[in-house]
Amino acid sequence: MVLKIYDTRSRIKKKFIPIVEGEVSIYVCGITPYSPSHLGHARQAISFDIITRWFRKLDFKVIYITNFTDIDDKIIKVALEENVGFKEISNRNIDNYFQVMDKLNVLRADKYSKVTETIPEIIDMISVLLDKKNAYLAEDGVYFEIDTAPEKYGQLTGQTLEMVRSGAGGRVSGTGDGKRDHRDFALWKNAKEGEPYWSSPWGNGRPGWHIECSAMSLKHLGETFDIHGGGRDLMFPHHEAEIFQSECCLGKEHVVKYWMHNGMINVDGEKMSKSLGNFTTISETFESVEPLALRYALLNAPYRQPIEFNQSILEESQIHHNRLLNTYLEASKITEAGVWDGNNFLNSATERFFSGMNDDFNTRIAFVEVQSVVKKLNDGISKNDEIKNISAYLGWLDEFAGNILGLLPDKNILNSLSKKSDIMRNKLSLRVEELLMLRQKARDEKDWIKADEIRDELNSMNITVEDSPEGVKWKII
16 A cells, blocks of 8 residues: 655645655654643644654654754743743743653654754854855844745745735744844844843854754754654744755755644634633643543544544543443453454454555544444444454554554553453442343333433443343443
8 A cells, every 4th residue: 555645845645755765754843841731732742643653554664853942932931930940941841741742642752852952053054044145144133034035935835925924923023123024034033131042153142943943853864854744833934934944054955855734723713822822731631531532532533634622522532432442451351262253354444444544644544443343342242242353353453543543551551440440340330230120120111211311320420231132231431
């Protein structure tokens, strides 16, 4: 099967052909750690976690780099408000990032680059741009001059220079003391009183936002690399600025072969963001849903699609994830014997899973196949079918729901959940059996309202009831 990915720059799905056969190099713009990580950060991190997992499944050697913009206006503002150093703010929120991403089963990148560790490379890059006349000195720093490479404008967004709005993205605001054009953007900002700074040939200061990722990606991946990713909100101005900087600095037409952007999380039709006041931190979300159920919710749509976020999505994802875990745990307790054979079913599910993931990492199709395998396995268990290849189903779920989609916890946690499930079932058993007897009595008396009320009570206890020819069966969902 051929892997196709959507390239933002060309606006089409393209066959993936790596620069180096058998290898894939990926740089993804990370967070600015001025506050705890929110759901938008989770969507981005999980999207590219899935992408790297799938490349590895296809036997690519993956080099995955992301970054922390650990010096920034917002970080400085919070540090001044708290009367602490900027590193205390960034390090605190980087720690939070790792804590929540570990719970979400996001695999660690090969490298987390930091701006403060890349200052020499940033200064070198700015020096080259100045020498090539793509940048100029101003009273308040160094700026990239858009008009030196107008043909590069709008390569991701399709905008023209005339369509540009002053101050796009919030980080290109103001014309500055010596800025020639509102479309030009800062490469180096001269230090203001009370702010952290580094020395440079142009005076004390710190990097502009856009130059950081250009310098970090080239430092770790070289002059050309396969994939540059990030949230859709970074297309303009950040990623288009990177195209200007990197390509002008190196004299190359395409430094990045494929540009990839994940969709946003929306609340009431608007992008979730702290500036709009409609954001939710990941830690806060964990108070109402389990981490892997949140991962389920954020993967249950292809990575490029926006997600309209609400409580019902979380509740539905929690139910589906519980069903996956409970079916897996129940199947793990079964001793194999008998004649039930599902190999052909698993082969077909695998083929459809591969087809979906090879079509620009379509996790929605992958989820349908996971759900179909869970249902097939669950039906076999519920009907007391004798199963001879339970290990094949468990192995399939281990690989596709676990290793690739990251929806299963590690074995130690699974064993703990299995014991917890047994304890919970024993605790509930007497009450459930009592309610089932009352429900049956109501059904015998044709008191359907009472029977439904009892079923609702069972559902509120996370108990699902199934009427079968062999009698009533129940389980915890």
